[in-house]
Amino acid sequence: MESSELFTEAKARSADPADPLAVVTAATLLGQELIRDADRLVDLAVHEAREAGASWTAIGERLGISKQAARRRFMQPFATRRIRRDQACSFCRKPPSPRLKMVHGEAGRICAECVALAGEIVSRSKDVKSP
Numbered sequence: 324m325e326s327s328e329l330f331t332e333a334k335a336r337s338a339d340p341a342d343p344l345a346v347v348t349a350a351t352l353l354g355q356e357l358i359r360d361a362d363r364l365v366d367l368a369v370h371e372a373r374e375a376g377a378s379w380t381a382i383g384e385r386l387g388i389s390k391q392a393a394r395r396r397f398m399q400p401f402a403t404r405r406i407r408r409d410q411a412c413s414f415c416r417k418p419p420s421p422r423l424k425m426v427h428g429e430a431g432r433i434c435a436e437c438v439a440l441a442g443e444i445v446s447r448s449k450d451v452k453s454p
């Protein structure tokens with residue numbers, strides 16, 4: 324995206340587009356958002372590279388940092404992903420997401436898809452029992 328487009332976006336987001344200082348604040352916030360997006364982009368690329376078997380040394384070389392620095396920087400997002408997997412549906416192992424609601428119980432979790440499937444199975448078994 325061009326910086327002039329970003330500036331237009333910052334102006335549109337500012338509390339008062341006529342106030343240059345309000346635009347500076349909006350530009351700073353937009354800039355922070357872009358940095359987070361850029362970090363997420365690199366996280367995804369590094370995750371794919373690791374899954375494809377790339378070493379931390381090779382990844383560090385591409386990023387111009389040491390193997391230790393690469394591992395330190397990118398192990399955290401992977402750890403977060405592992406936590407998300409621990410919060411997955413106890414039946415189908417799908418992770419929670421904004422689109423997939425999860426019902427939490429004492430011994431585990433069940434996603435909306437599994438609830439629907441269980442509902443179907445229960446209603447079918449009722450049909451068999453009652454003639």
Ligand SMILES: [Zn+2]
Nearest residue numbers: 412415434437
């Ligand atoms: Zn499920």
